[in-house]
Amino acid sequence: MFDSDAPHSEAPRSEARDPDALFGLEQPAAEGVGFAELARLPLAELMSPDWADALAPVEGKLRDVLDVLAAEVAEGHLLLPSPSNVLRAFRQPLAGVRVLIVGQDPYPTPGHAVGLSFAVDGATRPIPRSLANIYKELNADLGLPPRVHGDLSRWSAQGVLLLNRVLTVRAGAAASHRNKGWAAVTTAAIAAVVNRRSADGTPAPLVVILWGKDAASVTPLLGSAPVIASAHPSPLSASRGFYGSRPFSRANNLLLEQGDGTVDWELPPLP
Template structure:
């Protein structure tokens, strides 16, 4: 696939908008049979064609996991949530590892949790502490990061599912090839004049840092992970949010308003 151009407006009517009640939610096995444009935004569907087979295989694997009695997170309607926003709208890439394994937490966006979750995960609490120190924005009691996603912040885990209560259980099951293709697609976008589309990558921790070879010339902000085990070893004080805005401005793409609403 060649570079993805960002000059054409997205067809928002075609976005994957599965937001049913839990009783009406489709299963992973059914998702595996749906056309790719029904699962993700149209330009993401084009970008992910080279790994469509792998995506269907992973979704079918999740269907088998459920059939065997395993609880899988996030729910089917959110497993591809990171790809609902158009590829053409991505301005910031924040890479995570895999979903939170605590039931009710994972929502399909890296580091985010359901808006009703209390308390929020400690890594996210540390992200809020750094946001306050960097930009003076008060920490929130909720973990709904959808306002960031709405502004073109792609919150992408390298692995998009997990067994409940079993952290890392879906690593090396096929997701890595899909998310690597997605990261490459983001980094290879060009504008109509042939220049690179604006993008800044934020990579926290060694696992996220491993994707840097996929990013080409994309400006990268790298530091320690915000986990309580490592945040004091380089995450605190790294000022990723102001640095990202400065790099966006240098690329002529304005800034992200990182402030979240007091309540979701």
């Protein structure tokens, strides 16, 4: 089930980064970078240091995927999101993750995918219908006003990991990169989130939100992490259990039970 319209589908920074680094946390990644170049860069230049450590065991698989993507571009295919945003979810430190929201594929519409599941660029109008439905439930759940934009970076900055199961797609071809190798990378990422430990050895605070059957397929990876599961927010399925599921207030209550405060889910009127 991709995170567009039909189902099939700041936590504190852990350390200072070089402001000139290609994927520094302080600034957007440089435009014009290709997949072939990404495949040659050290992991620490592609993501936060603790994510680089966590994903080191699958570094070879990640580079294999990037090589496959470079070959597709060389054949003339437009891939989404842009190379500079493909690993965007891993720019925020792994240590700061508090809530994991699993998507499936990026939006296949050019200009929509930005590397965070369900999010779009702040200038995109109208926003995708799935995201509009997420805002409707946010309003019903917490009374927060729906927004005209789809910039969810404020959630990301508070430790909400917006992670697609598959991180790229061919423009106009949903699910086109399902078998390119991304599953091994994102499986390792989900395992890294779930297996973190606090200083006393107990599991680090975490809530996992799963929308739809495809997202629910990661359940075996989640161990004892609290899970909030419902139908997907797509217009085709939102009325079958997404509406009324109250994921935002439930996530905050579960975080409070773990002694980790709450997420402020309100987004600014404009990005």
